[in-house]
Amino acid sequence: MGGATGSKRVPRAVREQQMLDAGVRAFARSGYQNASMDDIAELAGVSKPLVYLYLNSKEELFTACIRREAAALVTAVRAAVERDAQLWSGLSGFFAHAAEHPEGWTLLHVQARTHGQPYAREVAAMRAEIVEFVTQLIGAAAREHARGAARARTLAGTEVSGLAHALVGAAESLADWAGDGRAGGHSAQEAAATLMNFAWAGLGNLLQGTGWSPDRVG
Template sequence: MPREVRERQMMDAAVATFGQRGYRAASMDEIAELAGVSKPLVYLYLNSKEDLFTACIRREADALLAAVRAGVVEPDLAPDEQLWAGLTAFFAHTADNPDAWSVLHRQARTHGESFAAEVGAMRGELVDLVTGLLRDAGRASPASPDLGDRDVVGVAQALVGAAEALAGWANETPGVSAKEAASTLMNFAWTGLGRLLEGERWSAAVPGGRLS
């Protein structure tokens, strides 16, 4: 069997084991058994348990980013349609790969700074992608005020964080589709963004909250 095929089998088994058992509880014996190979072969191909977990994080982060980017490749779509397509792709990928999402969203964040940094790099790329879409939305709106970088990046950070939390809920709630999850977030975020682009602001110092 070609090395790349054998290695992919081991990585698939590792993602399933780490995702379902957790990093600490998962053993190299379990991973080897699930992959149908000997434990020494796993060490030969993928070194230590830490190296194997890092490789799993990187592979699944790349796959998730590729899925989201593929959802927003249509240049003729309006910014809100691109964001909708990207969110739908995000929720579809996390639903179709629950073990991978567990590795990225739960395990990697809680088992060491180096693992968390790998996920942080992925999250940064997602934020950059959303930031670009929000800037495009501002330029496309004739009534839009000049939004500062901190406004745009802050909204992008909030949107990505909300998507991560919503994916966890959607994966644990029977019957929630990727489109339903994307619609929930669009209804929550894009409506508020539309008001922001029209120049409205919320302020605790103003009766009723909003400025226009």
Template sequence: MGAVKSKRVPRAVREQQMLDAAVLTFARRGYRAASMDEIAELAGVSKPLVYLYLNSKEDLFNTVIRRESAALVAAVRSAVEPGVAADRQLCSGLKGFFAHTAEHPYGWAVLHQQARTHGEPFAREVAALRAEIVAFITELLGAAAKEAGCVGELAEREVAGLAHALVGAAESLAEWANVRTDEGASGDPEHPSAKDTTATMMNFAWMGLNQLMGGERWVPGGLVDHESGSCARR
């Protein structure tokens, strides 16, 4: 009686299994310490098959970065509620960002911790991801300024600067939310929900943006109300 042949796994499915294994390995080990042997074992395939499908370790790492970057951008864009007020659009986009990074902590670790620390070409790939998200947030902030009727007050360069600051703060907050080791009352590490992290980010960013779009500017010693010309000390 002949041996029963195992069902052949389609190449596209097998590649995703290898990439999933690579994400986990790179996040845990780092790029330099990660081995193709470990990735192959975790994916349940032979090492030659990993090389056949995904080439070298450097090519594999680049493919992982591109896949995780595309997934993150898609999550942010798809989360934004169309046709609502600017603050709700920003809030929903941030929630999409924090939810995705919480649901895919290893992918986020590869992007935020590993890829950006190993130089070209990896850092360039992450920079491209960041630029795309910054451009998207710039659009949202520009729409918010227009909605508030203060396009002249918030110059294009300033809106871009605010977008960079907001994205940087969100990245830092996601890092804190995903790796924190505070001990909760039960003794288990507590990780804030995406909803809570979004609220923290909106309280930090939007409240200040509201004042800015209302004509108030910070100066040493207080706030200047550009509409009245007075300085409101807080």
């Protein structure tokens, strides 16, 4: 690709990524309805007919943007966990990716969910994949803990699944909070640490068989 700066020389795959970059930015900033194909073509530095030639319609461009950003998020979380198979690594990876790709996160968490079922379903499928992944991580942590501890409690499958749903919901909410400036400049790492304070201490207690119960806080 070296030297391919003339617009005629850029390969289709590269052009498409530039159009998706422009789409993500425009949809995240202006919303799906307000973002125009004119804006997107201009942001991408191409003609509007070329955008239609490559991506067919605004609907298909939106879907392609959602799929790319969802795949990038899932890949980032998986890559972070592959280093050491720790929940903490996955959370850090998630918050770091959301912080580094604020427009991608807005596209997935706000735009894709507020413009009807086909788009919401794309995001729901990605979310289910992440919940399943977190369920496996919690299950693995619980088994590892059970090997090391004398009086460890086994977590039921539904309990692990519930904890995974709680953790993913908390992470989404914290990423929004950290992303929109209300967090007073809290970093992605701080958001991850805040959540781990919730999750790990609670999970650790559960595994020790000393879970919280209503009696304990009067």
